[in-house]
Amino acid sequence: MALKVCKFGGTSLASAEQFRKVAQIALADSDRKIVVVSAPGKRNKPDTKVTDMLIAYAEAFLAGQGAEEVQASILERFAGIIEGLELPKDEYDTIARILTARGAGDRSHRARYIDSIKALGEEFSARLLAAFLRKEGHDFIYVDPKEAGLVLSDEPGNAQVLPESYDNLRPLRDSEHRIIFPGFYGYAASGNLVAFPRGGSDITGAILAAAVQADVYENFTDVDNVFAADPRIVDVPAAIHEMTYSEMRELSYAGFSVLHDEALQPAFNAKIPVHIRNTNNPESRGTLISLERNNDELPVVGVAGSSDFCAIFLSKYLMNREKGFGRRLLQIIEEAGLSYEHTPSGIDHISVIIKQSTLTPEIETLVLERIRSELQPDKLIVRRGIALIMIVGDGMTKQIGIAKRATGALADSQVNLEMINQGASENSIMFGIQNDDMNKAIVALHGAFFNKK
Numbered sequence: 001m002a003l004k005v006c007k008f009g010g011t012s013l014a015s016a017e018q019f020r021k022v023a024q025i026a027l028a029d030s031d032r033k034i035v036v037v038s039a040p041g042k043r044n045k046p047d048t049k050v051t052d053m054l055i056a057y058a059e060a061f062l063a064g065q066g067a068e069e070v071q072a073s074i075l076e077r078f079a080g081i082i083e084g085l086e087l088p089k090d091e092y093d094t095i096a097r098i099l100t101a102r103g104a105g106d107r108s109h110r111a112r113y114i115d116s117i118k119a120l121g122e123e124f125s126a127r128l129l130a131a132f133l134r135k136e137g138h139d140f141i142y143v144d145p146k147e148a149g150l151v152l153s154d155e156p157g158n159a160q161v162l163p164e165s166y167d168n169l170r171p172l173r174d175s176e177h178r179i180i181f182p183g184f185y186g187y188a189a190s191g192n193l194v195a196f197p198r199g200g201s202d203i204t205g206a207i208l209a210a211a212v213q214a215d216v217y218e219n220f221t222d223v224d225n226v227f228a229a230d231p232r233i234v235d236v237p238a239a240i241h242e243m244t245y246s247e248m249r250e251l252s253y254a255g256f257s258v259l260h261d262e263a264l265q266p267a268f269n270a271k272i273p274v275h276i277r278n279t280n281n282p283e284s285r286g287t288l289i290s291l292e293r294n295n296d297e298l299p300v301v302g303v304a305g306s307s308d309f310c311a312i313f314l315s316k317y318l319m320n321r322e323k324g325f326g327r328r329l330l331q332i333i334e335e336a337g338l339s340y341e342h343t344p345s346g347i348d349h350i351s352v353i354i355k356q357s358t359l360t361p362e363i364e365t366l367v368l369e370r371i372r373s374e375l376q377p378d379k380l381i382v383r384r385g386i387a388l389i390m391i392v393g394d395g396m397t398k399q400i401g402i403a404k405r406a407t408g409a410l411a412d413s414q415v416n417l418e419m420i421n422q423g424a425s426e427n428s429i430m431f432g433i434q435n436d437d438m439n440k441a442i443v444a445l446h447g448a449f450f451n452k453k
């Protein structure tokens with residue numbers, strides 16, 4: 001008997017109707033022993049994710065404002081699900097009680113308080129799905145991440161798994177029951193609830209799959225497969241049915257929100273294939289992410305982009321002869337509490353690319369002052385509003401002319417290139433452009449590599 005861990009995203013649990021689909025999929029294959037769930041997501045485009053409502057609920061308390069309105073909207077979402085699943089009224093009472101109690105919890109640490117509330121969407125989804133499956137006569141239990149031993153670093157909203165979690169979670173493999181596990185959060189060694197970054201239920205699923213040595217990690221979402229570009233940007237993008245871990249890691253980091261980029265490492269380490277599938281069309285083939293792919297006629301498997309980066313650009317004559325220049329520069333960045341994304345460089349210049357949101361005006365002043373006094377550059381400027389576009393494919397190394405094809409397509413679309421950087425692993429090329437050109441660039445690059453002649 002095979003062992004499968006499956007994760008259902010917020011869109012798969014947005015309503016009672018979606019819960020029923022999830023239950024049907026879980027029941028269709030007895031190998032699906034562990035089911036990880038997200039909080040109810042959007043039912044339609046203008047709708048709000050429960051996680052965002054919970055964050056608003058926490059923020060209302062923190063601001064000392066009334067939270068009644070947002071509390072009522074959260075409870076209304078769950079009331080609709082409970083009613084649609086024909087669950088007893090007790091379920092609603094429990095949810096209302098927990099939500100009120102958490103809201104009244106300790107607010108002395110802002111980020112910790114927000115985590116303790118925003119995780120409730122996943123907890124409620126998991127409790128309701130387990131209750132529904134049991135009501136229908138199936139042996140599923142809700143498992144609490146604390147009891148199961150999902151131990152995370154104590155970084156609210158940005159937690160990472162600690163190695164002991166894998167040993168702690170392994171026994172779930174032999175549980176006599178099938179398991180419903182909430183995604184997105186775990187506990188620090190201190191006992192505090194901590195959440196992964198947004199979209200982090202994907203990470204929970206991957207950790208569980210690795211811990212129990214699953215044969216496959218099925219990640220159910222609302223698209224038939226991964227596309228070669230974001231379907232919200234490119235009309236009818238090419239479907240990609242196979243990808244390698246490193247390709248998907250690059251693409252999800254660069255903008256493919258379909259899978260969290262940090263979800264790949266646990267699956268990759270444990271060599272567990274990840275199968276992206278559609279809850280609304282479970283018959284479709286999906287996308288298999290593993291060590292190797294057979295579609296090696298494709299040099300490039302995807303084009304992704306994300307906006308709002310900035311570049312700290314420095315030039316200094318004979319920079320190449322100055323030992324330790326790069327190290328000292330990056331040390332300044334590190335000591336300002338910043339992480340950097342890329343460092344494209346030439347003989348006399350270097351840029352450090354950083355997420356714009358992390359470079360606050362205070363940090364910027366501090367960093368620039370230190371660079372000026374400690375490194376004495378000839379030129380130092382900060383460029384904002386940069387989008388990074390990535391074309392990714394393990395097959396790129398074997399084909400000549402990929403960069404030419406890409407830059408040609410960008411030029412034809414009048415996109416001005418500010419930076420080009422080939423990843424050290426040679427399976428990606430990054431282009432830095434103006435934010436406003438991002439979608440145009442993605443459309444052009446998708447056309448260059450995927451449009452049938």
Ligand SMILES: Nc1ncnc2c1ncn2[C@@H]1O[C@H](COP(=O)(O)OP(=O)(O)O)[C@@H](O)[C@H]1O
Nearest residue numbers: 009010011221222223226227229230256257258
């Ligand atoms: N390259 C891509 N291929 C498929 N979907 C993509 C891609 N890039 C972005 N997406 C978006 O990711 C969405 C699925 O991710 P997400 O909204 O997080 O779903 P879930 O609620 O299942 O976690 C899709 O609806 C699609 O709009």
Ligand SMILES: N[C@@H](CC(=O)OP(=O)(O)O)C(=O)O
Nearest residue numbers: 009010038051198199200201
């Ligand atoms: N609900 C959390 C975690 C998550 O993974 O959600 P989703 O599966 O809907 O991306 C969020 O909105 O960030």
